[in-house]
Amino acid sequence: MFEQRESLQLLFLLSLVFGCVYSQLCESNVSQPKVKSTEISDGKYVSVDYGYYECTYCYNSKKYKTASKSVYVTFPKNQCSLDYSVSKKQVCCDGYYGNGTDCVPVCRGGCENGRCTGPETCTCNAGYSMVRGRCVPSCVSGCANGSCVAPNQCVCGVGFVKSTAGACVPKCADDCVNGVCNERNECECREGFYFNEKLLEFGVRNNTVCTARCDFECRKGFCAGRNRCQCLEGYELSKSDRFECVPVCDSELVDCSNGECVAPNHCRCSVGFRMEESRCVPVCNPSCVNADCTDIDQCTCRQGYRQTSEYNVCEPTCDPPCEHGDCVGVNKCACHYGYRAVNGSSCEPLCDSRFVDSGNGTCVAPNVVRCNKGFELMEGLNFKL
Numbered sequence: 272m273f274e275q276r277e278s279l280q281l282l283f284l285l286s287l288v289f290g291c292v293y294s295q296l297c298e299s300n301v302s303q304p305k306v307k308s309t310e311i312s313d314g315k316y317v318s319v320d321y322g323y324y325e326c327t328y329c330y331n332s333k334k335y336k337t338a339s340k341s342v343y344v345t346f347p348k349n350q351c352s353l354d355y356s357v358s359k360k361q362v363c364c365d366g367y368y369g370n371g372t373d374c375v376p377v378c379r380g381g382c383e384n385g386r387c388t389g390p391e392t393c394t395c396n397a398g399y400s401m402v403r404g405r406c407v408p409s410c411v412s413g414c415a416n417g418s419c420v421a422p423n424q425c426v427c428g429v430g431f432v433k434s435t436a437g438a439c440v441p442k443c444a445d446d447c448v449n450g451v452c453n454e455r456n457e458c459e460c461r462e463g464f465y466f467n468e469k470l471l472e473f474g475v476r477n478n479t480v481c482t483a484r485c486d487f488e489c490r491k492g493f494c495a496g497r498n499r500c501q502c503l504e505g506y507e508l509s510k511s512d513r514f515e516c517v518p519v520c521d522s523e524l525v526d527c528s529n530g531e532c533v534a535p536n537h538c539r540c541s542v543g544f545r546m547e548e549s550r551c552v553p554v555c556n557p558s559c560v561n562a563d564c565t566d567i568d569q570c571t572c573r574q575g576y577r578q579t580s581e582y583n584v585c586e587p588t589c590d591p592p593c594e595h596g597d598c599v600g601v602n603k604c605a606c607h608y609g610y611r612a613v614n615g616s617s618c619e620p621l622c623d624s625r626f627v628d629s630g631n632g633t634c635v636a637p638n639v640v641r642c643n644k645g646f647e648l649m650e651g652l653n654f655k656l
Contacts, residue, residue, distance in 0.1 A: 366390025382406070398422025415439060435461075449481035463497020491516035505535030526550035543567035561585040575601035594618060609637025 363374035367390065378387035384406035385395040395406035399422065407419075414425035416439035427439035434440045434451055443452035450460040460466060460481035482494075489500035492508075502508055502516035509515040520532035529551035530540040540551035544567075552564070559570035562585045572578055572585035579586050586598070593604035596618040606618035613619050622634035632642040642648050 380404075384408070412437065416441075443479070447479060447481075449483070463499075485514065487514040489514055489516065491518075524549065529553070555583060557583050559583050559585075561587065589616065591617070595620070 363369045367374040367376055369375075376387050376389050376392065378391055378393055380391075382393040384399045385393040388394040393401070393404075393406060395401055398408060399406040400409045401407075408421050408424070410419040410423050410425050412423075412425075416431045417425045417427040420426050425433075425437075425439065427433055430442055431439040432442045432452075441452045441456060443456055443458055447458035449464045450458045453459050458479050458481070463484055464481035465484050466481060483496050483499070485494035485498050485500065491506045492500040492502040495501035498513070500508060500514055500516065505519055506516035507519050509517045518532050518535050518537070520527045520536050520538060524536050525532075525538050526549065527538040529544045530538040530546075533539045538546065538551060540546055543554055544551040545554050546552075553567045553569070555564035555568050555570055558564075560583060561576045562570035562572045562583070565571045568582075570583050570585065575588060576585035577588055578584075587601045587603070589598035589602050589604055592598070594617065595610045596604040596606040596612070599605040602616050604612060604616055604618055606612050609621055610618040611621050620634050620636045620639070622638050622640055631646045632640045632648065635641045640648055
C-alpha cells in the first residue's frame with residue numbers, strides 16, 4: 272500500500288509527450304497531481320488542484336510542485352490518496368524560445384553578417400555568402416592575390432598592387448611606368464605602349480618604362496597613349512587633325528579676328544591690317560585725315576566733317592558757313608585779312624584808326640566806311656549836310 276502510494280507521489284512529476292502543431296509551436300501532455308476529496312478528521316471534504324501537495328503524515332512527508340500556484344494541504348495519516356488529471360498546453364518546439372509573444376529560432380553560435388531564420392540556421396545578408404558555417408563577404412569578380420574584406424571590396428596581399436582594371440597584380444621591384452607587372456616580376460606594357468630602345472641613351476632601363484605609341488608625330492605635343500596626343504601648354508588639339516596641336520589666343524588678351532593665331536596669344540595680321548593695341552586694325556594708304564580707317568583704304572569721316580574730293584580727306588563743317596573766312600574746324604572760322612572773328616564762328620570787317628567813325632556810319636569792308644543817310648565821309652571828319 273505504501274509502495275503504491277509513494278509511486279503515485281513520484282509520478283506527479285511532469286511527463287511531457289510532444290507533438291508539434293507547426294514548426295515553432297508544439298503541444299505537450301502534462302500530468303497534474305490532484306487530491307481526491309478526502310474526509311478529514313473534522314468531517315469536511317477537501318479537493319485540491321494545481322499546487323503543492325503535502326501530506327504531513329504521509330511517506331517521508333514529501334512536497335511536490337505541480338503548477339505555478341502554491342496550495343498547502345495537510346491530511347491525516349492513512350487518509351491521503353492521490354489521483355492525476357491530464358491537460359494539454361502549447362510550448363515552443365526544440366530549437367525555439369519564447370520571447371513573450373512568439374517562438375523565435377535559436378542559433379547558439381550567433382549569425383554575424385546574417386540573421387537566424389531557423390534552429391541553428393543562418394541566412395546571410397546581401398553581399399555575403401555561407402562558407403563553412405560562417406557568413407563571409409563576397410566579391411563578384413573574385414579577389415585573387417588578395418582578401419575580400421567587404422562586399423565587392425578587395426584588399427591586395429603583400430607584394431601585389433591594384434591595377435587600373437581593379438585586379439591584384441604583382442608589384443615589380445622597379446616601377447613599371449605605363450605597364451603592369453606579371454608573375455615573373457617583369458613589366459608588361461599596357462595596350463598602346465611599347466618599350467622604347469632610345470631611352471637607353473638617357474640611362475633609363477627600357478624594360479621598366481613603357482612609351483606611348485602614335486602612328487604619326489604629335490606636332491606641338493607629345494604622344495600620351497595609343498594614337499592620342501597631349502598638347503603643350505598654350506596649344507589645343509586641332510579639330511581636323513588629331514596629331515596636330517594649334518596655338519590658343521585668349522580673346523581677352525589679343526584679338527585675332529583680322530589675322531591668324533600663330534603662337535600662344537600672338538597674332539599675325541592679314542594683308543591690309545596691322546597690329547595696334549593687341550588687335551589687327553585695317554590700313555589706309557594714304558592715311559585718313561579727320562576720319563577713321565574702318566576698312567582697307569576706306570575712310571569714314573568723323574562727326575562734324577564731310578568728304579572732300581580726296582577719299583582719304585575730310586574737311587570740317589561750320590554752321591552757319593564762314594563768310595569772309597575759312598572753316599578750319601567744326602564750327603570754327605579763320606577770318607580773311609581785314610576781318611576779325613566774332614564768337615569764333617563769324618567774321619566782320621575791320622576799319623583802322625585812319626578812319627574816324629563818329630557813330631554815324633558803318634564799317635562795311637576793310638577800311639571802308641558807309642555813312643548813314645545825311646552824312647558824307649571826309650578825311651578826318653564826318654560832316655552833316
